[in-house]
Amino acid sequence: AQSVSQHNHHVILSEAASLELGCNYSYGGTVNLFWYVQYPGQHLQLLLKYFSGDPLVKGIKGFEAEFIKSKFSFNLRKPSVQWSDTAEYFCAVNQGGATNKLIFGTGTLLAVQP
Amino acid sequence: NAGVMQNPRHLVRRRGQEARLRCSPMKGHSHVYWYRQLPEEGLKFMVYLQKENIIDESGMPKERFSAEFPKEGPSILRIQQVVRGDSAAYFCASSPLVSNQPQHFGDGTRLSIL
Numbered sequence: 397a398q399s400v401s402q403h404n405h406h407v408i409l410s411e412a413a414s415l416e417l418g419c420n421y422s423y424g425g426t427v428n429l430f431w432y433v434q435y436p437g438q439h440l441q442l443l444l445k446y447f448s449g450d451p452l453v454k455g456i457k458g459f460e461a462e463f464i465k466s467k468f469s470f471n472l473r474k475p476s477v478q479w480s481d482t483a484e485y486f487c488a489v490n491q492g493g494a495t496n497k498l499i500f501g502t503g504t505l506l507a508v509q510p
Numbered sequence: 511n512a513g514v515m516q517n518p519r520h521l522v523r524r525r526g527q528e529a530r531l532r533c534s535p536m537k538g539h540s541h542v543y544w545y546r547q548l549p550e551e552g553l554k555f556m557v558y559l560q561k562e563n564i565i566d567e568s569g570m571p572k573e574r575f576s577a578e579f580p581k582e583g584p585s586i587l588r589i590q591q592v593v594r595g596d597s598a599a600y601f602c603a604s605s606p607l608v609s610n611q612p613q614h615f616g617d618g619t620r621l622s623i624l
Contacts (some may be wrong), residue, residue: 400552430612439514440601440615443578486552494606495566497543498613500552 398423400489402501403480415501417472417504418477419487424492429470429490430498431461440486446470457481513537514604522622524539528614529589529596531619535604541565542585544577546599547599548622596624622623 403418421427431443451463457465461472471488487501513536523529540562545553558566559579563616570577574592579585589596599620603613 402552413546432615439617440603442612442614446614488553493557494611495568496541497555497558497566497569498545498553498603499547499555 397422398489398491399498400487400499402485402487404502405502406505406507408507408509411472411479413508414415415472415474415477415481415506417485417487417505417506419470419472419501420468421487421489421499422468423489423491425491427489429461430490431455431459431472432486432488433483434503435483442489443472443485448486450500464500470505479508482506482508490509514539514614515598516592516602516616516619517595518619520620520622524624525593526591529592529621531587531589531600531602531621532584533604533616534539534584534585534604536614537603538606539604540607541605543603543605544585544587545581545601545603545623547601548556549598553601556587586598592621592623594623597621 397468399422401420429446432440433443434440444453445452446463454460488498490498515534543558544556548551555569557570557577559614574590576588599618601618605611605613
């Protein structure tokens with residue numbers, strides 16, 4: 397069965413530190429890849445997505461992610477985090493086609509200390 | 511605001527009662543998805559619907575849970591005879607008819623079972 401692994405459950409960083417959150421998935425076919433963010437008390441918002449083309453994807457708020465097909469990975473990065481980046485981050489995968497359901501990782505809770 | 515409207519935001523029920531959760535998709539979106547988020551876990555897919563059709567219900571529990579998306583009105587997730595284990599956040603997402611479009615999420619309904 398298709399699955400998504402996020403290795404870091406909790407990450408604590410100081411402001412201006414660099415961020416990298418790992419995401420691996422377990423499906424060998426064509427996939428679409430997403431990172432969503434959930435700020436405290438809010439709904440999930442799309443940070444960025446990869447469907448095809450350039451494997452380095454830039455999203456909102458300075459985030460980017462790199463799709464490495466050989467490693468089944470889609471890690472999220474930001475060079476310099478801010479206190480306002482404190483949130484929970486979810487990696488998700490779908491295969492598109494007839495069923496568009498998303499398979500989510502368990503999430504990474506990021507706390508940025510001022 | 512992502513535009514997907516869910517109500518109520520919070521719902522409290524006693525064991526054995528029925529819970530009805532509503533979701534109005536974004537304007538122009540004809541696909542609706544329901545996900546459940548248990549404490550300390552990621553979102554789990556439940557069901558995918560188009561108007562008057564259930565496309566994929568592979569994530570729905572076999573008993574007590576049902577979903578519909580009528581021609582007119584919101585999508586409804588219905589849980590009969592609720593139990594404590596049904597306590598969770600239930601998120602609805604919508605996407606347009608065109609494939610390979612990201613899903614937009616609502617604020618969720620937090621269901622608490624007494």
